[in-house]
Amino acid sequence: MNPAKVDRNRLERLTDLPNVGPAIANDLRLIGVKSPLDLADRSPVELYHTLSSIKGRRQDPCVLDIFISLVRFIDGEEPRPWWEYTAERKKTFGI
Numbered sequence: 465m466n467p468a469k470v471d472r473n474r475l476e477r478l479t480d481l482p483n484v485g486p487a488i489a490n491d492l493r494l495i496g497v498k499s500p501l502d503l504a505d506r507s508p509v510e511l512y513h514t515l516s517s518i519k520g521r522r523q524d525p526c527v528l529d530i531f532i533s534l535v536r537f538i539d540g541e542e543p544r545p546w547w548e549y550t551a552e553r554k555k556t557f558g559i
Contacts, residue, residue, distance in 0.1 A: 465479060465480060465481060465482060465483070465484060465485075466482070467482035467483060467533075467543035467544055467545050468543075470482045470537075470543040475500040475501070476499075476500075477489070477499075477500075478492050478493070478497070478498075478499070478500060480500060481500050481503075481534055481537065481538075482533060482534070482537055482543035482544070482545075482546075483530045483533050483534065483543075483545065483546040484530070484534070488527075488530055491515055491527070494515065494518050494519075495511055495514045495515050495518060497511075500538060501538065503534050503535050503538040504535075504538050504539065505539070506535055507535075508528060508531035508532040508534070508535050509528065509531075509557060511531045511535075512527060512528040512531055512559075515527065525553065525559045526546065526547075526550070528553050528557065528559055529546040529547060529549040529550050529553050530546045532546075532549040532552070532553060533545075533546045533548075533549055536549075
């Protein structure tokens with residue numbers, strides 16, 4: 465969902481989260497995330513590596529940006545577009 469349209473009081477489905485459409489929702493389910501609150505206190509890097517392992521190949525680094533945005537949102541930050549995390553991802557994780 466577009467971060468500008470997210471309503472923190474209506475987080476029933478994965479697609480209610482910022483930056484999540486059907487494809488990312490399916491990826492989240494693959495790694496055991498069934499509801500938005502399943503992302504609380506999770507490591508975006510672990511989620512990324514788990515998805516890469518399950519799919520048998522390294523995922524696009526932008527997926528890590530999305531996972532960072534999701535965990536930060538669930539942990540209380542305002543919803544932001546995933547690309548706002550790209551510079552941080554590159555600097556912090558070198559991916």
